[in-house]
Amino acid sequence: MSDPRPQAPARAVATAIVAEDESLLRQSLVEQLLRAWPELEIVAECEDGASALDAIAELQPSVAFLDIRMPGLTGLDVAAAAAEASPDTRIVFITAYDQYAVDAFEHGAIDYLLKPVDLERLDATVRRLQSQSGVGLDAALIEALAARMRGAAFGPAEPLTWITASAGRETRLILVDDVAYFRADHKYTVVVTAEGEALIRKPIRDLLEVLDPTVFKQVHRSTIVNLRAVAAIVRDDSGRGTLRLRNREETLAVSAPYMTLFKHM
Structure with a gap:
């Protein structure tokens, strides 16, 4: 009972x-x-x-x-x-x-x-x-x-302007301004430009410490994007977003928590 x-x-x-x-x-x-x-x-x-x-x-x-x-x-x-x-x-x-x-x-x-x-x-x-x-x-x-x-x-700090990255047996000198986005890949970070991809050993979280925060934004736990490479931001009903790039065919997913960082765009 x-x-x-x-x-x-x-x-x-x-x-x-x-x-x-x-x-x-x-x-x-x-x-x-x-x-x-x-x-x-x-x-x-x-x-x-x-x-x-x-x-x-x-x-x-x-x-x-x-x-x-x-x-x-x-x-x-x-x-x-x-x-x-x-x-x-x-x-x-x-x-x-x-x-x-x-x-x-x-x-x-x-x-x-x-x-x-x-x-x-x-x-x-x-x-x-x-x-x-x-x-x-x-x-x-x-x-x-x-x-x-x-x-x-924190004091003023000069942002990173160029990086050396590996592409096969070749070591490339890449201007940071030419990077469309960075993508985490296990122990490496993939550097993506209009011309292709290369690898660096510096992890995503360390990169954010040396990139210009007014230009580069984290949009996902594994992705940092160059805002100058973004053509459009599309928001969906779930609160997530998708970035369309100027010189790359792929799109980038934006996790819902990071969408607030783009509200003034």
């Missing part, structure tokens, strides 16, 4: 992802979090921005702890895309750049932890997260913070 008494609704379990490229720091933060917030379920641990964005879009966590400086997409890039991919996810940045970031982080929807993570500060962050439900991120604030961090904290 069933119990007719009304049942209390199940309490939603708080979930989180932790994105930090240094494995020891990532492991330490996970352990500290589980001590400070035993009920929290860590649903993914990520070592780069691309995997963090994919995890946020797929798992829709309550909280995302994002290292600002990660290979490939930075924590700022991931947060900007997550504002649409998972609007209820709260963002906590992990940073070593206190002097550039703290005033912007204090606006409320964004929190921060300084490296090395202080337990007292972590406890305060946990209490804030527990007392507030998910709220939409201020995309303009993230954009302004990104410009400030890159210009001041």
Whole structure:
């Protein structure tokens, strides 16, 4: 016989992802979090921005702890895309750049932890997260913070202008401006130009650190495209997209989480 008494609704379990490229720091933060917030379920641990964005879009966590400086997409890039991919996810940045970031982080929807993570500060962050439900991120604030961090904290850096790549027994000197896109291929990266393909050993996530971010955009975990080589962007009903290129017949798939990076195009 069933119990007719009304049942209390199940309490939603708080979930989180932790994105930090240094494995020891990532492991330490996970352990500290589980001590400070035993009920929290860590649903993914990520070592780069691309995997963090994919995890946020797929798992829709309550909280995302994002290292600002990660290979490939930075924590700022991931947060900007997550504002649409998972609007209820709260963002906590992990940073070593206190002097550039703290005033912007204090606006409320964004929190921060300084490296090395202080337990007292972590406890305060946990209490804030527990007392507030998910709220939409201020995309303009993230954009302004990104410009400030890159210009001041990271310092100016000259983007890559040419690369040496292998095509059979031949070694080619390729101008980066001539590259249509880069595609990950196991331990190598395929460099695709209008004339053909070549291979380099540098992985995708390291390439993003040295390419001009205003020209080259990651559109998939395995693909970086030169925006100057794009003829058109086609959006479908599922939120994904397809890029048509100027001098190549193939098209490139754009994962749904990355479509937000193209909203101003």
